[in-house]
Amino acid sequence: MPVTALRGQIVYLDGNPFERDPQECLVHHPDGLVIMEAGRITAAGPYAETAPLLPAGVTPVHYPDQLIMPGMIDTHVHYPQLQMIGAYGAQLLEWLNTYTFVAEQQFADAAHAAMVAQVFLRELLRAGTTTAVVYCTVHPQSVEAFFAESARLNTRMIAGKVLMDRNAPAALLDTAQQGYDESAALIGRWHGQGRQLYCVTPRFAPTSSEAQLEAAGALLRDHPGVYLQTHLCENPAEVAWVRELFPARQSYLDVYDHAGLVGPRAVFGHAIHLHEGDFCTCHARGAALAFCPTSNLFLGSGLFRLAEAKDPRRPVRVGLGTDVGAGTSLSQLQSLNEAYKVTALAGGRLDAVRAFYLATLGGAEALYLDDRLGRVAPGYEADLIVLDPKATPLLAFRTGYCRDLTELLFTLMTMGDDRAIRATWVAGACLWDRDTGAWAMDSARRGQD
């Protein structure tokens, strides 16, 4: 593997700004250098100090005045819903029946799945997201297609086959046993293969019987280290339905807890209508919540209570999710724009440092990957993005008035989108270059063909 290097402003979080002074958590090298080899960062710091470590013959790619940051992490997204982003006019349960379950049936076709997986992963990279926790469909071939494409790109992705054995169209149902077996086979093929990680994926309590939730718990016990993702307390009608379906459980979260699903590496999407006791359980178990602002607003689901989730007496791990297709953008900058607005509507504030934490290191901590993702530091995996403060004429005008780095970051999250991603580097290689519009893997693939 060749050595590569980037020069520019390095910016990242080195601590949790919900627990420490945000400014103290922010690392900033105005003229920085990152050296990468074999997919990892081998050195990073001020240019003057780090340049002597450059091997002879390696010329850094220079992004003057641009920000080199860790690739962003999307903790909740459905790749099969890319073709139905922004489907009109329904709250959660109607929206699932009218749009989602129709689109997902197409993923029985492996060719369709492969086509969408390719588009989806490129759009993620274009938006600056290098790691995502991804729902596939009930079809094992949808998972195959996704991991195969991710393996080609060498991206670190976490994904799994949806488990549903009731309350969905017959073509989208498995059974508790079939779901277990297919998931176990996919874990064997993909978990830990290169950078791919498997995620056991019961869609949500209403579409899994108690037996299937128990089977999901068995998958977690039988395969230590795999992830768990599902939905939790997104919508009042959904919460009421779960109460009907599981009358013996104390809360929606308790349905999952009872099946052994609430622990480290479990990611619960939404968690809008959560009670204090459930926050305490998540804290105690080390489970994470995915805050999905564009989706929650689009479906009219409600306002996630970030300040409450981060209550210092029992802080809960929180990542940021786009939740495409109910979310309206794959850009985590846009997610942060709306995360700020959700917080403002609830009377609070989300500052830029905490915001970028949610999209980078905070996401890595939610996923127990903060030993390898979320920092621009030696030993970390070399997934980096380059942010351009002058990406559009209006951004160039506006950021000319920014007085400091924090204001610049805030402006980028308020006004930025995929255009602000000048380049995306994955495992030390530049996969996306905005200014040339070139995908590195196209030339590589042409070479292979």
Place this chain on the structure above:
Amino acid sequence: MPVTALRGQIVYLDGNPFERDPQECLVHHPDGLVIMEAGRITAAGPYAETAPLLPAGVTPVHYPDQLIMPGMIDTHVHYPQLQMIGAYGAQLLEWLNTYTFVAEQQFADAAHAAMVAQVFLRELLRAGTTTAVVYCTVHPQSVEAFFAESARLNTRMIAGKVLMDRNAPAALLDTAQQGYDESAALIGRWHGQGRQLYCVTPRFAPTSSEAQLEAAGALLRDHPGVYLQTHLCENPAEVAWVRELFPARQSYLDVYDHAGLVGPRAVFGHAIHLHEGDFCTCHARGAALAFCPTSNLFLGSGLFRLAEAKDPRRPVRVGLGTDVGAGTSLSQLQSLNEAYKVTALAGGRLDAVRAFYLATLGGAEALYLDDRLGRVAPGYEADLIVLDPKATPLLAFRTGYCRDLTELLFTLMTMGDDRAIRATWVAGACLWDRDTGAWAMDSARRGQD
């Protein structure tokens, strides 16, 4: 003036979809032709029927598969705040003191005002907005600069000098008499000059004494046909302050009504915390409200109640506003994206036809300009935009799955931004062409210099 012509899909609203079946209000010519002369549309309709009217030698500019629509209308925006879009972390009153009043003081400098006016008007056109109702600052030179640039572009703009005689920094205050005199002079110079229209602009009740509000009323009486803009019921603390400042008035709107400011061509920004009686007054008087979703979310002001404003028993005229700098985008597509979300959060739905109505014909009706703006029809002013359903790779992918025009429009408002504006035509001339990145007036200006 040369004859110009555009060919493509023509789409516009020909009626009020809040009062009639939305689908019946939508006009769609899948292959349409617009012919323009002397700033107006002379013919528009299906290509086959309209082409015979083309003068010899005129070749239409062809935008196959793209949508030719009326230019969008922004009924509430502050051009001097362009440099502070997305200023962090405050609700209305603190935000004004910390950021707005600081930025606005720079507009004492006519050169600064001219520079910002140029950037602002170009950004409006890039976003597809051809008419806006614009706050300048207290300085007459800020108005001069704005109208001078708009006159150069030949855009139809409505703007005025801010009136403030209390509760703001001394450098931004006028007096009731000075405000009257300066406004009257500007009206004489600009109202009805070409396409420019004047708007009497008391910022809001807290920064104008009763004497100044009376003077604003006198300006309206002494100059029939001018506009009135101000802010109304944006934020609970502001509403409480107005109650303290004007204890004799029955409501915030009544403060303005008492001064004779509530009538046709009056535009009240925000109107979030409005009572039924105030809606009735607006309806009876023919005054309009500006719904500013990105701003209301950004400042955490609250949720505008569109369905209530449009109650068929006493419908109120409503336009759409960006309210930049508290709004986060000049793109009315983005305003509609968040208008949908605000409506969803309140348990309602905003369909695509009603949404585009708000941004086009509905805005024209709010401003009593629907005899000349908001339709693609003969006699109308030739302000047109060309929308590109494949503006980004993701839009191209997503719109490939759209089944009808309504879904396409909804997708454009959910996922579109300034990139979706392929071209902007003003008074029959193409001012902005996205694909060449060229501003027509630059070559014209070079020719003049």
